[in-house]
Amino acid sequence: MSKIKTIYACNECGAVSPKWSGQCSECGQWNCLVEQVEAKKTPQNARFAGYAGADKQLQKLGEVEQSETARIATSLSELDRVLGGGLVEGSVVLIGGDPGIGKSTILLQSMCHLSEQLNAVYVTGEESAQQISMRAKRLGLNGNQLSLLTETQVETIIATAQNVQPQVMVIDSIQTIYTELLQSAPGGVAQVRESTAQLVRFAKQKGIALFVVGHVTKDGALAGPRVLEHMVDAVLYFEGERDGRYRILRAVKNRFGAVNELGVFAMTDEGLKEVQNPSAIFLSRYQQAAAGSVVTVTWEGSRPLLVEVQALVDESHAGNPRRVAVGLDQNRLAMLLAVLSRHGGIFCHDQDVFLNVVGGVRVMETSADLALLLAAVSSLRNQILPQNLIAFGEVGLAGEIRPVPNGQERIKEASKHGFKVAIVPKANAPKKPIEGIKIVGVAHLSDALTALSEL
Numbered sequence: 001m002s003k004i005k006t007i008y009a010c011n012e013c014g015a016v017s018p019k020w021s022g023q024c025s026e027c028g029q030w031n032c033l034v035e036q037v038e039a040k041k042t043p044q045n046a047r048f049a050g051y052a053g054a055d056k057q058l059q060k061l062g063e064v065e066q067s068e069t070a071r072i073a074t075s076l077s078e079l080d081r082v083l084g085g086g087l088v089e090g091s092v093v094l095i096g097g098d099p100g101i102g103k104s105t106i107l108l109q110s111m112c113h114l115s116e117q118l119n120a121v122y123v124t125g126e127e128s129a130q131q132i133s134m135r136a137k138r139l140g141l142n143g144n145q146l147s148l149l150t151e152t153q154v155e156t157i158i159a160t161a162q163n164v165q166p167q168v169m170v171i172d173s174i175q176t177i178y179t180e181l182l183q184s185a186p187g188g189v190a191q192v193r194e195s196t197a198q199l200v201r202f203a204k205q206k207g208i209a210l211f212v213v214g215h216v217t218k219d220g221a222l223a224g225p226r227v228l229e230h231m232v233d234a235v236l237y238f239e240g241e242r243d244g245r246y247r248i249l250r251a252v253k254n255r256f257g258a259v260n261e262l263g264v265f266a267m268t269d270e271g272l273k274e275v276q277n278p279s280a281i282f283l284s285r286y287q288q289a290a291a292g293s294v295v296t297v298t299w300e301g302s303r304p305l306l307v308e309v310q311a312l313v314d315e316s317h318a319g320n321p322r323r324v325a326v327g328l329d330q331n332r333l334a335m336l337l338a339v340l341s342r343h344g345g346i347f348c349h350d351q352d353v354f355l356n357v358v359g360g361v362r363v364m365e366t367s368a369d370l371a372l373l374l375a376a377v378s379s380l381r382n383q384i385l386p387q388n389l390i391a392f393g394e395v396g397l398a399g400e401i402r403p404v405p406n407g408q409e410r411i412k413e414a415s416k417h418g419f420k421v422a423i424v425p426k427a428n429a430p431k432k433p434i435e436g437i438k439i440v441g442v443a444h445l446s447d448a449l450t451a452l453s454e455l
Contacts, residue, residue: 006182008033035190037181069256072168072209075113078265078274079106081301082236082249084257087168087209091256092200094174094229096214096222097238102247102265103213106272107170108136108143114168115146121166125152125176139271152186154179154195158202166208171199173213174228193227200231229253240360246281247272248361251301260364261301279306279417282359292379295390295419296371297410298363304406304413306390308358309368311375316352327357328368336395340373343399344445346380367404369395370423373445374452386455388420391448393428399445403427411437423451 008017010033015026023030071086080086083093097103107122114120124132129148136143147164151157154177161169171177177195178186185191196212203210212232214222222228222235229235235253240246249263264278275281283295283306292311297304309328316322325333333355341347353376357363370393378385392410394402404410407428414422415437422439429441442448 006035006037009036010034035182035184035188037194072114072118074110076106076110076263076265076272076274078263079110079249082251082254082257082261082263083234084251084254084261088233088256089167089209090204090207091234092203092210092212092232093234093236094212094214094222094232095236095238096216098216101238101240102267102272103238104172105135105139105267106249106265107172107211107213108132109139109141109271111168111170112136112141112143112146115143118167119147119165120145120168120170121147121149121161121164122170122172123149123151123157124172125150126173141271152176152178154198158198161202161206161208165206168209168211169203170211171213173215174199175215196228196231239362244360246275246359258301262303262305279304279413282307282361283417289384289387291382291384292375294371294375294378294385295414296363296368296392297390297414298361298365298367298392299404299406299410304410305361306414306417307361307363309363309371309375310356310358311372311379312354313348313351313376313379314354316350321348321350322352322354324353325355327360327362328355328372332366332369333372335397336369336373337376339395339397339399339445340376344373344377344449346377346449348376348380351380365404366394367392367410369393370401370425370442370448374423374448377449377452383452385452386421388418389423389455390414390419390421391423393423393425393442393448395445401425401442401444401448408434411439421455423448 008020010024010027013024013027015024017033020033024032069088071088073086074080095103111120111122122132129150132148149160174192174196175187178191179194179198182190182194199210216222233255234251237250237252239248239250245266247265247267249265251259251261253259264275265272266275293308295306295308297306323330323334337348337353355372371391373395374391392404394404396402403425407424408430411422411424411434415434420437422437423442424439426441426443429439440451442451
């Protein structure tokens with residue numbers, strides 16, 4: 001058996017070196033050489049004519065047979081929603097999140113349920129089998145049929161899975177797994193990339209639905225090489241505060257479902273519980289109305305979500321007023337305040353502006369622009385707005401109120417929750433009135449401010 005050779009490649013220019021050094025000799029960058037397995041050389045005469053797979057026949061796109069993708073339902077409908085309807089055979093799902101956010105908990109709950117119907121294996125590299133068993137007992141889970149494996153070498157994991165033939169498998173976590181082909185420590189860029197490549201290849205060949213847990217950096221991004229997200233079929237992120245009750249599971253990549261889908265869970269003594277109506281939770285407002293509070297309707301994946309946007313505008317005692325946004329884009333806040341000054345005649349250049357989305361939700365779309373500005377104006381004027389008011393719409397640099405997708409569905413969702421007045425883009429206003437809610441269509445920021453003063 002030929003010996004496996006390792007090389008060191010530069011992440012910046014791709015130059016190859018037989019040994020590691022602090023600086024790349026080609027591009028001059030520092031600390032950019034990463035250990036890799038040397039690719040086997042292909043004989044010159046076999047590159048084309050004798051290439052494996054050269055006799056494959058081309059297919060027309062219209063001739064490809066279509067079949068429904070079989071889904072494996074987990075015990076959590078919110079998880080199934082984020083996955084696009086359930087697990088797919090041969091799919092690889094990467095789950096990331098802060099330590100203690102609930103990644104291992106949700107996977108243990110799902111695997112205990114799946115093990116009652118399927119052959120499931122839980123591979124842990126961070127915890128012992130006793131710790132997993134104690135957690136299952138504490139959560140009241142029936143894990144008698146779930147197989148546990150405490151191993152960190154990827155070759156041993158694959159060899160064991162070859163004998164067991166699981167249908168669902170969990171790797172917790174990928175940063176603890178290593179391959180004997182490389183000499184670097186587990187968790188390094190090369191180890192994570194090579195171990196993930198072997199696991200993905202094995203899962204695709206055997207049709208195993210594979211969950212992979214990934215650590216995150218202090219910036220919230222998945223640790224390891226960026227190519228890790230390209231290898232897998234779906235990337236899910238856990239969001240929320242560790243000391244808070246609610247957790248949000250968001251899909252940022254999904255080859256089998258809608259991207260940016262959202263699932264909401266509540267952390268209890270018995271593990272993660274699904275929140276069937278998240279809008280009701282994020283709308284748990286004070287009984288006494290206060291200035292600077294406006295409800296908006298965002299669109300997350302395939303459903304509308306009602307969230308409360310709070311603003312606090314106060315006189316600044318520093319030379320540089322602060323602009324702080326929690327759950328919103330801070331750069332967009334500064335831009336919208338400039339639009340408010342230019343096209344609305346309301347100046348905040350000497351005011352500190354603080355924005356917050358209640359419940360720890362991150363609003364990624366621009367439909368919250370109008371609600372953000374109305375909340376800021378309400379706080380600046382100390383004007384208490386009706387609690388049955390909602391607002392949504394994108395605000396352009398010229399002060400125009402642009403329409404957003406699924407406008408009527410947003411209004412209907414607000415009407416179901418008892419809202420009576422909606423300030424929306426004029427292009428989103430339905431032609432037929434919706435029972436129980438008054439719709440005010442606005443085309444410019446000045447129109448929205450006029451409607452606000454008339455409430």
